[in-house]
Amino acid sequence: MKPKFSGRTKRHQYLEEYLEMHPFVTDDELARHLGVSVATIRLDRQILGIPEVRKRLRFVAQDAFQKPTALDTHEVVGELMDLELNKSGISVLTITEDMVLEKTQVARGHYLFAQANSLAVSVVDAQVVWTGSARIRYKRPVYLGEKIVAKATVKAERGTTVLVSVHSKVDLEVVFKAQIVLSVQDQKFKRD
Amino acid sequence: MKPKFSGRTKRHQYLEEYLEMHPFVTDDELARHLGVSVATIRLDRQILGIPEVRKRLRFVAQDAFQKPTALDTHEVVGELMDLELNKSGISVLTITEDMVLEKTQVARGHYLFAQANSLAVSVVDAQVVWTGSARIRYKRPVYLGEKIVAKATVKAERGTTVLVSVHSKVDLEVVFKAQIVLSVQDQKFKRD
DNA sequence: AATACATTATAACCTGGTCATAATACAATG
DNA sequence: CATTGTATTATGACCAGGTTATAATGTATT
Numbered sequence: 001m002k003p004k005f006s007g008r009t010k011r012h013q014y015l016e017e018y019l020e021m022h023p024f025v026t027d028d029e030l031a032r033h034l035g036v037s038v039a040t041i042r043l044d045r046q047i048l049g050i051p052e053v054r055k056r057l058r059f060v061a062q063d064a065f066q067k068p069t070a071l072d073t074h075e076v077v078g079e080l081m082d083l084e085l086n087k088s089g090i091s092v093l094t095i096t097e098d099m100v101l102e103k104t105q106v107a108r109g110h111y112l113f114a115q116a117n118s119l120a121v122s123v124v125d126a127q128v129v130w131t132g133s134a135r136i137r138y139k140r141p142v143y144l145g146e147k148i149v150a151k152a153t154v155k156a157e158r159g160t161t162v163l164v165s166v167h168s169k170v171d172l173e174v175v176f177k178a179q180i181v182l183s184v185q186d187q188k189f190k191r192d
Numbered sequence: 193m194k195p196k197f198s199g200r201t202k203r204h205q206y207l208e209e210y211l212e213m214h215p216f217v218t219d220d221e222l223a224r225h226l227g228v229s230v231a232t233i234r235l236d237r238q239i240l241g242i243p244e245v246r247k248r249l250r251f252v253a254q255d256a257f258q259k260p261t262a263l264d265t266h267e268v269v270g271e272l273m274d275l276e277l278n279k280s281g282i283s284v285l286t287i288t289e290d291m292v293l294e295k296t297q298v299a300r301g302h303y304l305f306a307q308a309n310s311l312a313v314s315v316v317d318a319q320v321v322w323t324g325s326a327r328i329r330y331k332r333p334v335y336l337g338e339k340i341v342a343k344a345t346v347k348a349e350r351g352t353t354v355l356v357s358v359h360s361k362v363d364l365e366v367v368f369k370a371q372i373v374l375s376v377q378d379q380k381f382k383r384d
Numbered sequence: 385a386a387t388a389c390a391t392t393a394t395a396a397c398c399t400g401g402t403c404a405t406a407a408t409a410c411a412a413t414g
Numbered sequence: 415c416a417t418t419g420t421a422t423t424a425t426g427a428c429c430a431g432g433t434t435a436t437a438a439t440g441t442a443t444t
Contacts, residue, residue, distance in 0.1 A: 109323030131301030
C-alpha cells in the first residue's frame with residue numbers, strides 16, 4: 001500500500017484528527033489505514049505523546065463514569081426542596097461550568113427558565129401539564145457557582161389554565177421573575 | 193489472606209455488585225480485595241459471564257462515545273442550520289426521549305425555549321450577551337420525535353438592547369413563539 | 385559520495401488476560 | 415474410615431496490543 005501522505009507533519013496532523021474521531025483503533029488498524037508500517041505509527045504516537053489504545057479507552061471510560069450527572073440534569077432542572085401541591089414549591093440550582101457562557105461566566109438564560117418551568121410543572125398536581133405561555137424577566141446576570149433558589153406560587157386557576165409565578169433569588173437578591181401559564185388536563189385538578 | 197467470604201454464592205453476589213461500582217479493576221486487584229486467588233476470580237467471572245477488564249472498559253467507553261449529543265446539548269440547544277449575524281438564524285432540534293414528560297410524551301417546555309434562546313444569542317454578534325426578558329407562547333404541545341425548526345429574526349436594536357423574535361415550527365405549523373430581549377455589551381455591535 | 389533524517393524490521397519484554405489440565409483442600413456421605 | 419464431590423489453587427502454553435532498544439534500509443539534499 002502506498003502511503004496516504006507524503007511528509008511526516010501532514011501524517012501527524014491527520015493522525016491526531018483521526019484519533020479524535022476514532023479513539024479506539026489499534027496501531028495495526030492505523031498502519032493499514034495510513035498505508036504505513038506499524039513501527040512508524042508507534043514512533044508517531046511517541047512523538048505526538050498519544051498513549052496506546054488501552055489507555056485511550058481507559059480515559060474515555062473513566063470520563064464517562066465520572067459525571068453521570070450531565071445526563072440527569074435533563075430530568076428536572078434544580079433540586080426540589082419543598083412542595084405544597086397546587087400552592088407553592090421551592091427548588092435550588094447551583095450554576096456549574098456546563099451552564100455558563102465561556103467568555104463571561106454568566107449562566108445561559110434558559111437554565112433559569114428551565115428551573116422555573118420544571119418547578120412550575122411540579123407544583124401543579126395533574127396528570128397532563130404543559131406550558132402555554134410565559135413572561136420572564138432577568139434582573140441581573142447570574143454567575144458561575146451562584147446558588148439560585150426559585151420559589152413558585154400558584155396565583156390563579158381558571159378552567160384548564162393555571163397561572164404560576166416564580167421568583168428566583170441568589171441570597172436575598174431577585175435575579176429572575178417569571179409568570180408561567182400552564183395548561184392542565186386532569187379531573188383531580190378541576191375538582192379541587 | 194483469609195477469604196472475605198465463605199460460600200461461593202456470597203462471593204459471586206458481592207463480585208457482581210462490586211464490579212457494578214468499580215468496573216475497571218483487574219483480576220489481580222479483585223483477587224487481593226476478596227482474599228482469594230486470581231484463578232478463582234477467573235473462574236468466577238467465567239461462571240457469571242463477566243468479561244475481562246479490557247472488554248468492560250471498551251463497553252463503557254463506546255457507550256459514552258455513542259451519544260455525545262447528551263453532553264453537547266448543554267452547549268447550544270439545537271443544530272445551527274443558517275446564520276446571518278445581526279439579522280436572522282435557523283436551528284433544528286429533534287425531540288428525543290430525554291426531553292419529554294414520560295406520561296404524555298410531550299416535550300418539556302423549556303427545551304423549546306432553550307432552543308429559541310440559544311439561537312437568539314447566537315444571532316447577536318457580540319462578545320457579551322445575556323437575556324433580559326422574554327415573552328413566550330406555546331401554540332401546541334410538541335411530541336417525541338418531532339423536528340422543530342426555529343427561525344430567529346432581529347426586530348429592533350436600541351442602544352445596548354436587541355429584540356429578537358423567534359418562531360418555531362413543526363413542518364408548516366407554528367408550535368412556539370418568543371420575543372426575546374437581549375442585553376449586549378460590545379463595541380462592534382454599537383458601531384453597526 | 386557523504387550526510388541526515390524518515391521509515392521499517394527485529395528481538396526481548398510487559399500486562400492482563402484465555403484455555404486446558406492437574407493438584408490440593410475440605411466437607412459430607414455411605 | 416475411605417470415598418466422593420465440589421471448590422479452590424497452581425501450572426504451563428498461548429494471545430493481543432502494546433513497550434523499549436537497536437539495527438537496517440530508503441530517500442533526499444547538499
